[in-house]
Amino acid sequence: MDRQFDLLxxxxxxPRGDLYDAMRHATIGGGKRLRPLLxxxxxxxxxxxxxxxxRVSLAIECIHTYSLIHDDLPMMDDDDMRxxxxxxxxxxxxxxxxxxxxxxxxxxxEILADAATHSDPAVRADLVLELAxxxxxxxxxxxxxxxxxxxxxxxxxxxxxxxxxxxxGALIGCAVESGAILGHVPPEGRTGLRGYARDIGLAFQxxxxxxxxxxxxxxxxxxxxxxxxxGKETFLSLLGLERAREQAAMLVEQAIDHLHGFxxxxxxxxxxxxxxxxxxx
Amino acid sequence: MDRQFDLLxxxxxxPRGDLYDAMRHATIGGGKRLRPLLxxxxxxxxxxxxxxxxRVSLAIECIHTYSLIHDDLPMMDDDDMRxxxxxxxxxxxxxxxxxxxxxxxxxxxEILADAATHSDPAVRADLVLELAxxxxxxxxxxxxxxxxxxxxxxxxxxxxxxxxxxxxGALIGCAVESGAILGHVPPEGRTGLRGYARDIGLAFQxxxxxxxxxxxxxxxxxxxxxxxxxGKETFLSLLGLERAREQAAMLVEQAIDHLHGFxxxxxxxxxxxxxxxxxxx
Numbered sequence: 001m002d003r004q005f006d007l008l009x010x011x012x013x014x015p016r017g018d019l020y021d022a023m024r025h026a027t028i029g030g031g032k033r034l035r036p037l038l039x040x041x042x043x044x045x046x047x048x049x050x051x052x053x054x055r056v057s058l059a060i061e062c063i064h065t066y067s068l069i070h071d072d073l074p075m076m077d078d079d080d081m082r083x084x085x086x087x088x089x090x091x092x093x094x095x096x097x098x099x100x101x102x103x104x105x106x107x108x109x110e111i112l113a114d115a116a117t118h119s120d121p122a123v124r125a126d127l128v129l130e131l132a133x134x135x136x137x138x139x140x141x142x143x144x145x146x147x148x149x150x151x152x153x154x155x156x157x158x159x160x161x162x163x164x165x166x167x168x169g170a171l172i173g174c175a176v177e178s179g180a181i182l183g184h185v186p187p188e189g190r191t192g193l194r195g196y197a198r199d200i201g202l203a204f205q206x207x208x209x210x211x212x213x214x215x216x217x218x219x220x221x222x223x224x225x226x227x228x229x230x231g232k233e234t235f236l237s238l239l240g241l242e243r244a245r246e247q248a249a250m251l252v253e254q255a256i257d258h259l260h261g262f263x264x265x266x267x268x269x270x271x272x273x274x275x276x277x278x279x280x281x
Numbered sequence: 282m283d284r285q286f287d288l289l290x291x292x293x294x295x296p297r298g299d300l301y302d303a304m305r306h307a308t309i310g311g312g313k314r315l316r317p318l319l320x321x322x323x324x325x326x327x328x329x330x331x332x333x334x335x336r337v338s339l340a341i342e343c344i345h346t347y348s349l350i351h352d353d354l355p356m357m358d359d360d361d362m363r364x365x366x367x368x369x370x371x372x373x374x375x376x377x378x379x380x381x382x383x384x385x386x387x388x389x390x391e392i393l394a395d396a397a398t399h400s401d402p403a404v405r406a407d408l409v410l411e412l413a414x415x416x417x418x419x420x421x422x423x424x425x426x427x428x429x430x431x432x433x434x435x436x437x438x439x440x441x442x443x444x445x446x447x448x449x450g451a452l453i454g455c456a457v458e459s460g461a462i463l464g465h466v467p468p469e470g471r472t473g474l475r476g477y478a479r480d481i482g483l484a485f486q487x488x489x490x491x492x493x494x495x496x497x498x499x500x501x502x503x504x505x506x507x508x509x510x511x512g513k514e515t516f517l518s519l520l521g522l523e524r525a526r527e528q529a530a531m532l533v534e535q536a537i538d539h540l541h542g543f544x545x546x547x548x549x550x551x552x553x554x555x556x557x558x559x560x561x562x
Binding site: 014015016018019020023066067070073075076093094095096098099101102103105106107109110112113114115121122124125126128129131132133135136137139141142144145146148149150153155159162163 | 295296297299300301304347348351354356357374375376377379380382383384386387388390391393394395396402403405406407409410412413414416417418420422423425426427429430431434436440443444
């Protein structure tokens with residue numbers, strides 16, 4: 001991923017230099033790369049070429065990174081550290097951070113629509129549609145809006161579940177679906193994979209809530225213990241630690257069950273499902 | 282356009298209400314709608330169906346509006362009024378403004394990639410590619426970055442020309458090219474239209490610089506006389522009023538010359554070229 005971002009974001013020798021430096025700062029050298037891993041693990045099930053998977057991974061990681069840059073801004077979640085480095089608005093300034101996010105947002109769709117990603121334009125248009133829906137008001141950005149309104153709102157479990165399904169679940173789902181789109185799997189053939197993605201998305205978020213309380217800031221590379229300070233309900237605050245752990249473990253088993261139609265070729269997806277709980281960052 | 286935005290942005294009954302209200306505030310009831318007009322005027326040359334032109338217009342206006350919302354933020358151009366109304370971060374708050382911009386950005390690509398826009402997926406993928414390039418770091422957002430660095434930088438005429446070609450020219454060019462893409466005109470058949478768009482884009486910007494100095498704030502619906510205050514070079518500061526007016530008139534004639542291959546069916550494009558200079562907002 002780092003090499004791909006390095007090639008994509010060659011610094012021009014003009015007044016846009018800082019803009020590219022900011023995008024490079026945010027994208028190169030860090031992150032779990034969970035969404036790219038899901039694209040590759042799913043694409044492999046259907047024999048998709050590695051270079052198509054790499055380009056789609058790059059596009060989805062562009063969207064994920066743009067959302068981190070914007071969410072970290074002072075008027076949003078106000079974070080100073082991300083992936084063990086200063087956030088973009090700290091390393092540069094707020095205006096550059098907003099524009100770097102906007103540019104990664106546009107680059108994601110430029111990558112997907114380019115003929116180099118897939119020879120079939122119907123596949124490219126489908127990938128764009130999937131990613132746009134997953135990242136807009138009915139997906140990731142809509143979830144972030146709900147999260148901004150969560151403070152002191154006393155959201156109940158169904159509302160927190162919906163918030164997280166939008167905020168983190170939609171893009172995780174898009175990563176899995178994109179691997180299948182590249183494999184020419186029609187929508188009705190993706191039901192199991194969609195269930196898998198929904199379950200690991202929620203398990204991932206419950207694990208995040210637990211890490212926020214129990215984790216190590218150095219390993220996480222960002223500030224923790226923020227949700228409680230802000231009076232936001234989370235899976236942890238609503239379920240308690242023991243039930244949250246049980247729920248996450250149950251979701252991982254359920255995610256793996258959704259893969260019953262696949263043999264050993266889906267073992268990477270099964271490993272990723274277990275990793276969502278075992279990670280320390 | 283207002284009716285289209287009203288249908289696109291139906292307010293959901295959940296914590297995302299403000300997000301939709303903010304998008305509605307920014308998109309409904311205002312703006313010159315220059316880019317939609319260019320899409321329609323160009324598409325008409327090639328007999329493109331009106332509903333396809335309407336959807337592409339909506340997508341490009343989503344991008345234009347997202348850029349206004351983000352550019353108006355305090356850490357960017359810091360504007361309180363836009364189209365005669367409070368800017369989004371004034372009417373709502375900065376976090377909502379950032380997310381409303383991000384959502385309109387994603388919606389633009391969702392609209393273009395949807396099969397309802399055009400039955401041919403190759404056309405849809407081309408539209409996405411064109412708009413992504415026009416709005417990202419090599420287009421609009423790159424131009425805004427240059428503009429942020431213009432303050433006190435003493436940019437020369439070629440640099441200001443490049444800044445404006447990116448900041449406003451790229452999206453104006455995209456509007457014209459999109460009309461041609463919908464008409465299945467191959468890239469090599471769009472040279473004249475591309476020249477037309479480049480020339481009216483620059484004429485439009487020179488007129489903007491003149492309006493910034495000579496215009497009426499009420500008619501413009503926004504604060505004027507800002508560039509001079511901020512020590513930014515503009516076409517006007519570099520050329521002086523008389524030469525700036527001459528240059529703009531010359532560009533309009535040149536734009537109309539680019540349409541020599543078309544008959545009366547291009548009269549709307551010719552009228553738009555003249556309008557770029559005659560407008561009061």
